[in-house]
Amino acid sequence: MTLPVTFVEVVEVRRITPRTARITFAAEELADTVGTTPEQQLKLCFPRPGQAEPVLPAPQDDPMGWYRAYLAIPEAERPLMRSFTLRRRRPGTRLVEIDFVLHGDTGPAAAWALRAAPGERLGMVGPSALYAPPVPFAEAAAAADWVLLAGDETALPALATLVGALPAGVRALAYVEVADAAERQPLESRADLAVHWLHRDGAAPGAALAGAVRAAELPAGTPYAWLAGEAGAVRALRRHLVEERGVPKPSVDFTGYWRHRLTQDDAPTAEDLADAQERLAGS
Template sequence: MTLPVTFVEVVEVRRITPRTARITFAAEELSDTVGTVPDQQLKLCFPRPGQREPLLPARQDDPMDWYRAYLAIPEEQRPLLRSFTLRGRRPGTRLVEIDFVLHGDTGPAAAWALRAAPGDRLGMVGPSALYAPPVPFAETAAAADWVLLAGDETALPALATLVGALPEGVRAYAWIEVADRAERQELASRAELEVVWLYRDGAAPGAVLAEAFPSGVLPAGEPFVWLAGEAGAVRAIRRHLVEREGVPKENIDFTGYWRHRLTQDDAPTAEDLADAQERAAGY
């Protein structure tokens, strides 16, 4: 499987909420499959200080060869990789939209997005099933009695594409934790969708969402559940659903997008590795 690698250039920056920037990029190359299914994962490559654009290895037929070439770049020149979900593609164009959560000047992605302007260039690797094999979401959801999607603001781009893919007649619930009321976004769906917004208002990330489950009233019947966001909160919610609510493990698609007080550059914890092994084993 060839790993798609290209440069992308900023053409527009919009603040869709006080803490979220939606940035439109023009891609030099883009597969026809990009933007055709929900929850497409990709990685953005950020330049090091002093670089106009990141230093990217040439595309390789073997994805591991590309990654080895990436690691061979001297560390001070090697671009920083961060994971994102494609928010959308403008039909008939090579324009893609990616949402950035602006949580301050503490990480390379947020710091870059705070200053992003037309003409700025990044590298884009993917979208590719190598990062997240696509779940046949609409079909799986339609077969369940009801669907629950839960996450924080980092999960909103993926969650929005998923509820947009739900067919008519599906009963769906979305529980979303955000910093405050100003961070709400409109979600379009053909399904019978009920959205519950949960506000941190200063609480620890993930805490409000995790606490909502024991006190929440879940419908009867067999669900399909999609969880994403802060890894500790996702882990706690999944444990509650399996152990207290009796939801089969195979009915839960879960991903820890980020870790409180840790970055993607930090080594995975034992719990991170256990989650990865369980996902690889099909839950």
């Protein structure tokens, strides 16, 4: 299965909260399956300084061939790449919406999003069914007694698509840590969903989230838990659920989206590698 590689062009930029920009892109090519399932992962390629658009790797028949082609691009021309979750595809179009957390001018994605304007072009790798979970989220949720979702603002695009995919009759609790009250976003769901918004208000990332879940009086029965956000906070929450709450490991889906004081360009830590191995073993 070929992983799609295409150019996308900005058509609209909206601030949906003071620290979140929702950017709509028109894709040159887009598979029919894009936007049909929740939590679709993709990578955006950003141009190097002086480039009008990024240099993209050529599509390959080998699923991982695109990455080898990416590494083959001379380093001075190789695009900077960051991971995102598709927020929405506008039905019947090649328009996709992607949310950017504006955490300052310190990284290539946030710095670009602060100044993004219609007409600018990026590259997009994916999304692809190649990386879809073996058990669809709605199916796993329906098989559990209830659903727990926990994450920070970086997890909100994925979390919003997941609660939107939950069927009626499912009981779900969501704990979401954001910078402050202005960063809350509406979450639509057919499920019996209760959302607990947690405000960081200058505290360390993940502290409010971990504290709230630890202190919560959770429903009886075995949940299906989905955890995403800062890697250390996700790791602590998973350990709490498994070791202190008795949730079976296969019932916890966890992803560290970012690392406090580190970027995607920094080498993985020993804990990062252990998490990756455990996720692969459970997939």
